[in-house]
Amino acid sequence: MSPPRPHFLVLTFPLQGHIAPALRLARRLLAVAPDVLVTFSTTKAAHSRMFPSNGEQGGDHRAEEEDDGRLELLPFSDGTDSWEGTKDGYAGGGGDDVEAFNAYVASFHAVGPRSVGELVDALAARGRPVTRVVYTLMLPWAADVARRRGVPSALYWIQPVVVFAIYHHYFHGYADVIAEHHRRGDPSLLVELPGMAPLAVRDLPTFLTESTDPANYFHTVFLTFRDLFDTLDKETNSKATILVNSCKELEVSAVTTVGKKHDVLPVGPVLPTGDETSIFKQDADAKYMEWLDTKPENSVVYVSFGSLATMGKEQLHELLLGLEEIRRPYLLVVRKDNKAMLAEAEAEMGPKNGILVEWCDQVRVLSHAAVGCFVTHCGWNSVAESMASGVPMVGVPKVSEQGTNARLVEREWRTGVGAGVDNGGVLHAGELRRCVEEVMGDGTSAAEVRRMAEVWKRVVAEAMGNGGSSYCNLVAFVDGARSTA
Known part of the structure; x- marks a missing residue:
């Protein structure tokens, strides 16, 4: 029996800023390797907004297919599955209601793993087994879902490598340093982190300054990032694989710094190749x-x-x-x-x-x-x-x-x-x-x-062209997945 074709399951949080780079990566994988299969998945609510022909708000979320069936677009459940009352691209995400946002994130983290696990099992049952899970920032549990099924996973970091390095240092010994600089109230104060040029407090991600406060609207996002880096640290047998939506040439020193801990592969910036699917209303007349x-x-x-x-x-x-x-x-x-x-x-x-x-x-x-x-x-x-x-x-x-x-x-x-x-x-x-x-x-x-x-x-x-650094990194990632399929 021939080995299964490499099949990437690309998972993302239902925000347009996450969906766009994730779907672009899915299509880029198809472009660099004609033998691979890709399944792209976000929540049912976002899926129905992107593909309204499938029915609105809890309708039939059947698969969408592209590229002769090599790309499937299948949703997973976040426990809400409705766009009712939404504003920003996720259920319960409108306005300034901290409790509503916290409730949504809790539902996403509770129901999402079960639903994605069922999706992985269903794909295997119909002869399309997933051989590599790729997930974006807000889904730390995706690596656990993959691990329980013996499937390797990779984080798709949709921000610069420099930002990844800042988060890494924060969660590995520098939380108190950053907290103290922020507490002093001067946004121009410089913070020194290993292998990086000094950064002013104002230049740091706000999730590591303002959102550490439990009363902050985005505190649950801070906790999710904490869980994400805990997840990466669980990769005890080898370095965690980090795909980054940037190119090596833009961030040479940061790639070197982060590469000491993880297998970092800049594969971007990944841009759309044609009309882009969005969760927001699009003006066809342009x-x-x-x-x-x-x-x-x-x-x-x-x-x-x-x-x-x-x-x-x-x-x-x-x-x-x-x-x-x-x-x-x-x-x-x-x-x-x-x-x-x-x-x-x-x-x-x-x-x-x-x-x-x-x-x-x-x-x-x-x-x-x-x-x-x-x-x-x-x-x-x-x-x-x-x-x-x-x-x-x-x-x-x-x-x-x-x-x-x-x-x-x-x-x-x-x-x-x-x-x-x-x-x-x-x-x-x-x-x-x-x-x-x-x-x-x-x-x-x-x-x-x-x-x-x-x-x-x-x-x-x-970098993105044939033979460029990002192109070669993505080809290497696919080849690595092919060898373990």
């Missing part, structure tokens, strides 16, 4: 693309703070004021949650020089020749997409690892600048104008930012 076609090269300011960002009235007012004063064309993404404020702002002040949309295909926008600057929250997907497109950035980080990413953009890669905000986290019009001028203006510093953006664009393209 009139914003037609609008971009009418604008000169490198003239448009693109502004988006990510799929989770909500915007207060003051912030929206300051953004529109600053964008109009810049007197450059702009494309501003404002989630539909802000419709009432948006209508009020539009009635008061325009817009005159730009357009506002609820959603856009970000990769297509960043790839358009008219776009000259990206004002971003610095989520890693957005940073990676901007780097791959050679678009300079203005960083306005808010939560999670976004501050770390913004520091990398400004200090390490020199492809953008960081924007200052007030004590309430609001980016004011004058600061927005200053930062946009720093990357789009006629000065030498702006020219250097644009030059470095082009340099890193070529580096990322080479």
Whole structure:
């Protein structure tokens, strides 16, 4: 009997920022190895939003297939399986209700392992056994599900290697050091971690500073990261395998540092190869693309703070004021949650020089020749997409690892600048104008930012191309899985 074909089960948390890189990786696996099979799985709620033909809210979640059946899209249960009352892409995840969020995460961790285990068993029963489980950040239990069935697993780290290194040091002896620096209340204080350049407290992931407090909204996320690193430490027979959505060239020293403990394989930045499936409403007409076609090269300011960002009235007012004063064309993404404020702002002040949309295909926008600057929250997907497109950035980080990413953009890669905000986290019009001028203006510093953006664009393209570092790492990972299938 011939051995089973390599079959990767790719599992992810039901947030768009997790789904996108995980589904991109699934399709990338198919692209580099024509003999492999892949099953992509997120929760039933997210699955039904992505593939509404399967029925809404608890309907028939039958398999979707792509690439002649080599890629299957099958959901697992998180114990809720409904989009009722959701806002941000997961059941129970809307608003500021800490108890509701905690209840959802508890359900996800309790029901998810059972459901994924049943999925693995069902695939084996119909002759499609899983030979390697790949899971993203919020699923530490996925490794245990795989281990109990004798299946190897790998973590897909969807943030930079530098961020992984920070978390690793925190959970291996540096928690008190970071806590003490944060307690002193000065965000500019420098923290020194082994093998890394000093980092200011403001540059550290907020889950390791603010979210360690049990009263914090994201405390359960902090606990999940703690469990994740405990899970990696259980790999006692060999180094844990960590796939990273970055490339070696972007993070040479961090890869070396983390590689002493784990088998680190940078395989990115993994970008979509065509139209991308999203849990958010998509505009098939894409009139914003037609609008971009009418604008000169490198003239448009693109502004988006990510799929989770909500915007207060003051912030929206300051953004529109600053964008109009810049007197450059702009494309501003404002989630539909802000419709009432948006209508009020539009009635008061325009817009005159730009357009506002609820959603856009970000990769297509960043790839358009008219776009000259990206004002971003610095989520890693957005940073990676901007780097791959050679678009300079203005960083306005808010939560999670976004501050770390913004520091990398400004200090390490020199492809953008960081924007200052007030004590309430609001980016004011004058600061927005200053930062946009720093990357789009006629000065030498702006020219250097644009030059470095082009340099890193070529580096990322080479890493992802045939024979590049990320391509070879992914091929090596598949070959390793093939040998153990």
